[in-house]
Amino acid sequence: MSRKESQSKNLNNVKLSPITVRSYKQTVNRIKDFDSETNFGINFNTINLNFYYAFVQYLEKNNYSTNTIGKHIKNLKTILNAATEDGYNSNLKYKHRDFKTVSKESVSIYLTEAEIEAIYNLDLSKTKDWELARDIFLVGYYTGQRVSDYNHVKKEQVKRFQGTEVIEFNQRKTGKKLYVPLHPRLKKIFKERYQDNPPPELNAPDINEFIKEVGRKAKIDSEISLEKELNGNFEIVKVPKYSLIQSHTARRSFCTNAYLSKMPVIDIMAISGHSTEREFYKYIKVKPQERAIKISQSNFFTK
Template sequence: MIRTIENSNGIVRFAFKESIKQLENDKKKESLIFLHFSYGGNRFKYSTGYKSCFMDWDFDKQRIKQTKSNIINAIEVNEFLSKIENVIKKEYSRLIADQIVINNEVLKEFLDTYLNKNVKVDNAKPKTFFEFCEEFLSQKKKISPITKRSYKQTLLKVKNFGIDNNEKIDFNSFDKRFVLNFIDYLEENNFSLNTISKHLKNLKTFLIGASEKRLINNLDFNIKDFSVAPQETTAIYLSEEELNKMFELDLSDKKHYELARDVFLIGCYTGQRISDYNGLTTSSIKKINGKDYFTIMQKKTKVKVNCPITKKIKYIMDNRYNGLPPKKMLEKDLNKYIKIIGEMLEVNESIECVSNKGGNEKKEFIQKYKLIHSHTARRSFCTNMYKKKMPVFDIMLFSGHKTEKEFYKYIRIAGEERASHIVDNGYFD
């Protein structure tokens, strides 16, 4: 007996909704593209949602012309057509294999689900800009509490700007005019240039998210407008000599000062952020190839680093904390006490500080000890290791900087000291 095997894939073709004869008379007239699927003597028709015209359509390939067509997303549309052709064939084969009854309703339900057409959207109450931002923050992964607080502060500033200026803030409020007025508002409220830059950067994050969801229809909206170059801050570092004096200072009769000093020094010797060096425990200590390390999962970057427990760190732990890392201290207390310790050590060098606040530039000289704070530890590590000629890539391994550009912001060598460092590296005779 002679017999044939039925095509279990079905046959797909793409064609216009209108007849070819109609479209040939007006070759620029657009028509919906439909998927036609023939299976087991039945025919199923489904709108792709895309349109084309006679002159842009390749009837042999059943795709939009990509070489002569002026359609900039021709490749994207053609890829979509190929994708739904493949998925409906695969689904049809699966249904046959599972002996499921196949009809047009089943195929339509499948494609609607595949293309997310079955997802119900609640259009009863459109989200306001601020509701969108709150939802955006709640869905944002890998965001630290500090960063989240910064975003919320930005939203509060934008809300207050709207209230104080009797202006309703919605998705289409954001244009060049808004940026200039918002900057003026922050300057009038005596915010520094760096704070203004931070708030614009945070706002830009929300606006990019809203723009991607096509919630912004303002033709004057340009994300590039939401940028102000931050001013480089006057940040100092403590030299090896200054750190040694701090290490040797007897603070045994002032235990709260002693704790602040020891926590701070561990930051200077490991190069970590305060969120990582303040509050280390015995579970942080690991032995690698016979040597002790602090194994730290950095809270901001979620990167694991192994910081050697140096002789000085070990001395601090063994002689003052029974072999344990010093306990955690409130950052505000650490910043307060470490400045007092700097004053005790007579770290009195005058540092020129330039700031821009309320739109006005201010220049003043401040004694170095008044500028010491928790972040000085990290800058001290990076700068001192750089001066010791440790390769930048190796320093970054401990500090957790992602790029050299970001790393070099932490190098605080200027003037005569930097010139001397370059000469010592052998670049001049």
Template sequence: MKGTINFTIREIKGNRGSIQLVHRFGRKKEVRYSTGLIIDSIDYWNKNKQRVKLLNAQKDASKINLFLDKVSVQAQERLSDLAFQKLNYTKEDVVNEFDIIFEKKTQTKATPNLIQCYEWYIEHFSKNPNPSTQKPLSDGTYRSFKRSFKIFKNFSKEYGKIDYNDITMELYEDFVEYLQDLNYSNNYISNHIKNLKTILNYSFSRGYHNNITHKRREFAKTNENVHSIFLDTEELKAIEDVHLPPGEDRSRDLFLIGAYTGLRVSDFNRLRPENLKLIDNRYYIEIESKKTKKVLLIPCSPTTERIIKKYGGTPPPSKPEQNINRDLKKIGKKAGIDEIVSISKTIGGKTKTEIFKKYDLISTHTARRSFCTNAYISGMPTLDIMTISGHQTERVFYNYIKASSLDKAKKIAEHPFFNK
């Protein structure tokens, strides 16, 4: 929604007050609209809270305030939708929306089509809480939806204008084939399908259509288990011990903090002195996760504490992520992490296998995966690891970690059930 919504009081005969709804949306653009509510004295009005303040003096004061709360929510929703439908709306448009809220007119607003809804969803929930998560879209999710929208919009132009009722299994198959022809991997295709389903579910919940094709099991993501690497504790120690020039040294230290805390790069690359808490002679890192918005309190390992002391009691200064990733491959090579790794991906509908030296696959994301896998192998309770990593289900967590079948079997073997 652009502009502001406020409630003000206008003095009328007998020192009474008429409550007005005011919307300002630009230079000399203002609409004042009578709510029809009158209070016995303008002295009963709280200008800051924009509500009735003397609840005992004013009859039905609580009901009046509840009604204003309801109107405020409705006005924000309707004006947000109006701005989506008509960027440069007029005073007459605002009055029309207010007439609908106060039931002086019936709603005649047109339903947005699929492309319009897709675009509106991205822009609206980049700034406002999403109904399912109660938070705005994270920066990464916002960029993901923007990419998906651009691709789907291009597909719609080639396929012929696509709306809700055009969503069929045949269209789904054509869309997947279209993405394969662009040489996208299965996992990348899966992300676009997931985002499209999100939009279709949201538009269905708003009553824009009654097509449920997207709820069928066959209308599915096309995930494949990509062989993402992790570094075991010996490899992390080799990285810690290798001698490096200053620039690579800082990249190494940032990476190791991620590998021993489980923080995402968006978090370990923005640590500040105020994120360090000294509790009972031990350092902890306290930070609000940029992605999940949850506050994390993570104990520092000896390696993390050594790094903090190395920088005079503060975390290492941040670096551009692409520079860290560039350095990590050089660091891995110097540390002798040169195991041969083969990776298979489905690209353009065909499976391709490539051979790499392990150091070529090290990135900032390897740090978090290494933490989760090493913590699991060490015997740390899964739910404790998930508290730090942010994984919502054990199924997703077990798919994320890179422990081998033997590692998992050894951990299970430690359970009392197998030792009676």
């Protein structure tokens, strides 16, 4: 697939975020790798069900997760749709019902308010890398942003409106401009450890590595069951909760805890940037029992 074909007028001249562009480039690179290894002869005319099954099998053989495979198929279909609309492609085999994205619900955790409290109260002064990762993670938790936005907050983003300090975000993924109240705990962290500045940026992989260690030290070790593929077989294994903490856990924890604290969903979405309530409810991690308790506290059930 030529560069011109793969980009197809930059997807109908729609301005794409850097994160989205990177995702498309990853997909194109995986297709190139597949073509190099198999000599499939990739062009618009050869993208059919035979290609689909061979490409998926190639990704599975190289240990890509189900959701990553689904992401690449979804990206490819988006590129092909744009190429078709722009007149570069006339082969519609990719629209076949079996040429489909695949997905599997992943185990995504959230941290309770008590677990956030434990992380916040840890003395990490002797392990500065862990301390920095913890502080950045808390910026994510108390702002509800994605790591691409909360990992490099600058002092000039802190604004004051009518006596209230807020942090201004221009979300990289969506382009939305959002204002989030500056939480007192963040203000204290900025003042006491970073000379009234937000914590400096840290590589995202390092955040993921160090925040697990922080979670372990905070004794966030309840067992979580998950399905894991071992030698082609799926087995249920139990892992300590801290081993599943990642940078995006901060945002999910904010959304879930804010919901459970009875903050109006429309206000949570104004902070997180979720576009629809359907998208928001799919994102948060609330057990049916927790939702029932929240509903029981509404005026309907307390009159």
